[in-house]
Amino acid sequence: SNVKKIAVIAGDGIGPEVVAEAEKVLKVTEEVFGYKFETEHALFGGIAIDQRGTPLPEDTLEICRSADAVLLGAVGGPQWDNNPKELRPETGLLGIRKALGLFSNLRPAVVFDCLKDASTLKPEVLEGTDLMVVRELTGGIYFGEKLRRQGEFGEEAVDTCVYNVVEIERIVRQAFEIAQKRRKKLASVDKANVLETSRLWREVVNKLAPEYPDVELEHVLVDNCAMQLLRRPSSFDVIVTENMFGDILSDEAAMLTGSIGMLASASMGEGSYGLYEPVHGSAPDIAGQGLANPIATILSLALMFRLTFGYEDAAAAIEAAVAEVLDAGHRTSDIAVDKSKAISTTEMGNLIAAAI
Amino acid sequence: SNVKKIAVIAGDGIGPEVVAEAEKVLKVTEEVFGYKFETEHALFGGIAIDQRGTPLPEDTLEICRSADAVLLGAVGGPQWDNNPKELRPETGLLGIRKALGLFSNLRPAVVFDCLKDASTLKPEVLEGTDLMVVRELTGGIYFGEKLRRQGEFGEEAVDTCVYNVVEIERIVRQAFEIAQKRRKKLASVDKANVLETSRLWREVVNKLAPEYPDVELEHVLVDNCAMQLLRRPSSFDVIVTENMFGDILSDEAAMLTGSIGMLASASMGEGSYGLYEPVHGSAPDIAGQGLANPIATILSLALMFRLTFGYEDAAAAIEAAVAEVLDAGHRTSDIAVDKSKAISTTEMGNLIAAAI
Ligand SMILES: CC(C)[C@H](C(=O)O)[C@@H](O)C(=O)O
Ligand SMILES: CC(C)[C@H](C(=O)O)[C@@H](O)C(=O)O
Numbered sequence: 025s026n027v028k029k030i031a032v033i034a035g036d037g038i039g040p041e042v043v044a045e046a047e048k049v050l051k052v053t054e055e056v057f058g059y060k061f062e063t064e065h066a067l068f069g070g071i072a073i074d075q076r077g078t079p080l081p082e083d084t085l086e087i088c089r090s091a092d093a094v095l096l097g098a099v100g101g102p103q104w105d106n107n108p109k110e111l112r113p114e115t116g117l118l119g120i121r122k123a124l125g126l127f128s129n130l131r132p133a134v135v136f137d138c139l140k141d142a143s144t145l146k147p148e149v150l151e152g153t154d155l156m157v158v159r160e161l162t163g164g165i166y167f168g169e170k171l172r173r174q175g176e177f178g179e180e181a182v183d184t185c186v187y188n189v190v191e192i193e194r195i196v197r198q199a200f201e202i203a204q205k206r207r208k209k210l211a212s213v214d215k216a217n218v219l220e221t222s223r224l225w226r227e228v229v230n231k232l233a234p235e236y237p238d239v240e241l242e243h244v245l246v247d248n249c250a251m252q253l254l255r256r257p258s259s260f261d262v263i264v265t266e267n268m269f270g271d272i273l274s275d276e277a278a279m280l281t282g283s284i285g286m287l288a289s290a291s292m293g294e295g296s297y298g299l300y301e302p303v304h305g306s307a308p309d310i311a312g313q314g315l316a317n318p319i320a321t322i323l324s325l326a327l328m329f330r331l332t333f334g335y336e337d338a339a340a341a342i343e344a345a346v347a348e349v350l351d352a353g354h355r356t357s358d359i360a361v362d363k364s365k366a367i368s369t370t371e372m373g374n375l376i377a378a379a380i
Numbered sequence: 381s382n383v384k385k386i387a388v389i390a391g392d393g394i395g396p397e398v399v400a401e402a403e404k405v406l407k408v409t410e411e412v413f414g415y416k417f418e419t420e421h422a423l424f425g426g427i428a429i430d431q432r433g434t435p436l437p438e439d440t441l442e443i444c445r446s447a448d449a450v451l452l453g454a455v456g457g458p459q460w461d462n463n464p465k466e467l468r469p470e471t472g473l474l475g476i477r478k479a480l481g482l483f484s485n486l487r488p489a490v491v492f493d494c495l496k497d498a499s500t501l502k503p504e505v506l507e508g509t510d511l512m513v514v515r516e517l518t519g520g521i522y523f524g525e526k527l528r529r530q531g532e533f534g535e536e537a538v539d540t541c542v543y544n545v546v547e548i549e550r551i552v553r554q555a556f557e558i559a560q561k562r563r564k565k566l567a568s569v570d571k572a573n574v575l576e577t578s579r580l581w582r583e584v585v586n587k588l589a590p591e592y593p594d595v596e597l598e599h600v601l602v603d604n605c606a607m608q609l610l611r612r613p614s615s616f617d618v619i620v621t622e623n624m625f626g627d628i629l630s631d632e633a634a635m636l637t638g639s640i641g642m643l644a645s646a647s648m649g650e651g652s653y654g655l656y657e658p659v660h661g662s663a664p665d666i667a668g669q670g671l672a673n674p675i676a677t678i679l680s681l682a683l684m685f686r687l688t689f690g691y692e693d694a695a696a697a698i699e700a701a702v703a704e705v706l707d708a709g710h711r712t713s714d715i716a717v718d719k720s721k722a723i724s725t726t727e728m729g730n731l732i733a734a735a736i
Contacts, residue, residue: 114573121540144610149500165521165541170576181580183569188536193474215624217470224537247627250606251635254500268571270706271603279607 027060030089036070037306038316038369039097045318045373046095048326049345052377053329053338061220068120069099069113069306079116085123093332094124094324098306120176121161126211126291126299128195129159130202130271130331133277136286139339139359143282150281156206157277158216159270160197161291163191164221167269170172180216187221187266189258192228198292199264200236209240209261213249213269225266246273253277254376278303285317285358288324300324314368317356319346322376344380383416384689387447388398389440392426393662393673394725396452401674401729402451402681405701408733409694410687420447424476425455425469426662435472441479449688450655454662477517482655484551484646485626486558488686492642495715496707499638502611504597506637508614512562512631514555515626517647519547522579522623535606543577543622549556549565549582554648555620556592565596565617569605569625581622602629608632634659641714644679652688656680668726670734673712675702701735 032047035038047063055191066084073079079099088094089129100113105265111116111362120126134154143150192202196212203210212229226243233241246269253260255275265273278284287303310316322342330339335378354375357366367375388403390396403419410417422440429435435455444450456469465471476482477628490510499506501576553570559566568585570578582599589597600608604626609616609632621629634640643659658676666672678698686695710731713722723731 058632111605112573117576144502144505145500146502157534167538168538172580175544177544177546179580180542180577182524183521183541183575183577185539185541186536188531188533215627217468218522219476219530219539223575224528224535229561231635233415236661247631254610254635268624269628271571272606272625275603275604276610278630279610284607286432 027062028093029091030063030328031088031094032063032065033068033094033096034065035068035097035099035306036101037098037308037311039099039306041301041312041314041316041369042318042321043095043097045369045376046093046321048377049322049325049342049380053342054206054380056341057335057338058378059333059335059338069116070095070104070194070354071099072116073104073107073113075112078125079111080115080119085120088120088299089320093297093328095321095328096299096301097321098302100306101308110196111255117327118166120168120299121291124299125162125293127191128198128292129160129161130276130290130292131157131279131287131291131303132161133157133274133279133280133287134283136283138355139283139286141282141368142359143280145280145282151223153281155257155260155277156202156262157270157274158195158202158264159274160191160195160266161270162267163187164267185219185221185268187224189228192225193232196229196232196264199262200232200239203239203262204236207261208238211242211244211260211263212223213244213246213265213273215246215269216243216369217245220317221266249273250276252278252301284376286319286323288320288327290324290331292331296334297345298328298332300328314370315357316369318360318369318373319376322346322373341380342376345367345376383418384449384494385447386417386684387444387450388419388421389424389452390549391424391453391662392457393454393664393667395455395662396671397668397670397725398449398674399657399679401732404729405678405681405698405731405736408736409698410696413691413694415689415691415694417585426457426460428472429460429463429467429469433524435467435469436475436479441476444480444655449653451677452657452660452675454660455564456662457664474522476505476655477647478523480655481518481649484554484648485517485519485608485630485644486646486648487513487515487630487634487659488632488645489513489637489643490639491637492579492639492706494711495639495642496553496639498715501610501636501637501638504531506613509637510617511613511633512551512558512618513626513630514551514558514618514620515630516547516551516622516651517626518623518688519543520623540576541577541624543580545580545584546722548581549588552564552585552588552620554593555618556588556595559595560592561620563617564594565584565625567598567600567605567616567619569600569619569621569629571602571625572599573601577622580683605629606632609636611668635719641673642675642679644724646680646683648687652690654684658706661693669711670726673714673726674725675732676731678702697736698732701732704735705731
């Protein structure tokens with residue numbers, strides 16, 4: 025049908041506030057571009073633990089499965105940090121990724137003009153930085169067998185990292201394709217001098233590379249990548265890597281832009297199905313005070329329009345509206361130089377909606 | 381006996397050149413302080429592959445075992461990169477760590493005044509950065525079982541990460557003790573929200589913490605640590621973590637100081653036994669040209685004097701000599717602003733030896 029279904033998960037902390045602004049923007053894009061959306065809200069994370077005794081209720085999964093895409097605010101908070109594993113928001117996050125088959129996490133790390141001074145890197149080093157980390161999201165040591173046992177030297181713990189060729193191939197292909205639409209450079213990150221999974225990873229990458237002759241490929245060891253991101257961030261275009269390395273490197277990359285509060289992300293499954301969320305967390309310290317910046321969530325919505333629905337016009341319009349509002353000098357307190365002039369979460373949402 | 385035995389491994393690339401300068405410094409400290417050393421050279425790495433068909437010959441291990449400490453230059457180079465696993469320098473490195481029981485890698489990351497502009501971080505962010513990464517070196521996913529097998533979806537690879545309480549306890553105790561001698565802050569890095577080995581790690585850290593009440597402890601998730609190193613490097617004192625995370629974070633920490641070419645490291649075993657090496661690699665591109673900077677290797681020797689032999693006077697004298705020579709404006713080409721005024725590897729070694 026022409027009506028696209030979006031599952032909306034507000035989550036915890038500032039999640040509900042930022043998601044509300046993204047929904048405003050959703051309404052306005054409907055009116056301006058004539059697209060039709062149906063939204064359904066679902067409980068997830070800490071609030072689901074409190075209200076339903078599990079971070080990922082079955083009906084939430086059903087709502088997500090019957091939708092074309094998911095918009096997620098943020099989950100987590102200190103009140104659930106000491107819960108047993110099954111009652112922690114992170115467990116819900118890992119569960120939803122696996123259940124929805126979201127095998128690919130796309131984390132664009134770009135520098136916003138108004139935030140370039142917020143980076144701890146020198147401006148001349150940061151200049152031109154615009155990279156995308158493509159992280160494998162449903163395999164590796166995150167999902168391999170885990171156990172405790174008594175060994176020769178007392179208690180021991182085991183985690184298992186497993187990858188098969190199919191898992192590697194689908195994420196690597198996606199990374200090559202993304203690189204083809206960007207600056208045609210791909211860095212594949214592994215630890216092939218130590219890990220067997222990395223050696224298999226590298227073999228698959230090398231096997232696929234001839235199919236993408238227009239993409240310049242380099243293999244980078246993960247320790248070296250952690251260094252090179254600092255030394256020459258602007259030289260990277262697309263970085264593809266496995267789950268654990270991607271967790272570390274995508275956060276390092278996001279932080280070095282200085283713009284972490286404004287970054288969007290997408291977790292993609294088969295076809296064009298995707299879950300979209302801001303990179304920032306649930307920020308419980310400022311929740312409910314109208315201080316949160318809704319831009320990363322609004323840009324996550326733009327990413328949904330582009331990647332899941334192919335509504336490039338609406339995606340571009342949202343991005344342009346965000347740029348326009350920032351250019352006009354409007355700032356939420358997290359990015360305001362003069363905090364006394366900062367506007368609220370809803371004011372920022374209204375301005376962006378109006379600018380579309 | 382009063383004579384200390386040092387196994388000297390020159391290795392590959394610039395290894396022999398920088399080690400030769402450290403040996404000069406060794407001689408001079410003998411004369412000045414009256415200590416007695418006996419050195420024995422051993423083959424290791426690429427050169428051992430070429431000459432002996434294995435990166436870690438048995439007699440090299442014997443020489444190391446019969447010594448009180450090991451000084452290592454650097455190993456590796458492109459000519460061995462495509463060799464099968466058993467014929468690669470890295471395999472020798474992992475082998476020597478395991479064989480000598482070097483379970484603890486100490487990587488101080490400090491900023492050298494003459495290099496503070498070399499960092500890509502803003503000077504005001506870097507100000508005061510002086511941290512030490514304590515990395516577990518003989519356990520975890522590096523040494524767990526590895527295999528290939530046919531699975532449901534074709535070929536798959538497996539790596540296993542194992543830690544027992546004894547392995548965790550000895551490295552964590554060492555980190556607490558190091559912190560006690562420094563600024564009394566310890567950040568224990570893990571991924572306890574996902575990994576079973578990390579949960580065991582955190583339990584052990586929490587169990588030991590009451591024995592070190594003067595040390596302020598924080599638990600940091602590895603992805604967050606990769607970010608915080610960038611955002612607030614000077615707030616860290618000692619960071620302790622498992623093998624794989626330590627590999628990534630110690631390189632990130634070293635790079636952000638901008639002084640990576642000058643950093644020393646120690647890999648410690650039981651008691652005071654240790655292997656000392658510069659953090660920089662074998663730099664095959666500049667090998668044999670007298671361009672290499674011997675300072676990191678000379679400072680690794682100073683670390684040996686301090687940590688293995690307890691010769692604090694000699695260690696301090698070497699460090700003071702390095703500072704004096706740098707203060708006088710002498711630079712090898714890697715750290716020279718005006719390359720035409722750069723001095724050679726041997727000139728730098730001579731100046732430092734003379735300054736002691
Ligand atoms: C909360 C945690 C399980 C999660 C991860 O490690 O994947 C988070 O760090 C992320 O990157 O989304
Ligand atoms: C060469 C490699 C096996 C080694 C490691 O990963 O330990 C290196 O990166 C290091 O940190 O000493």
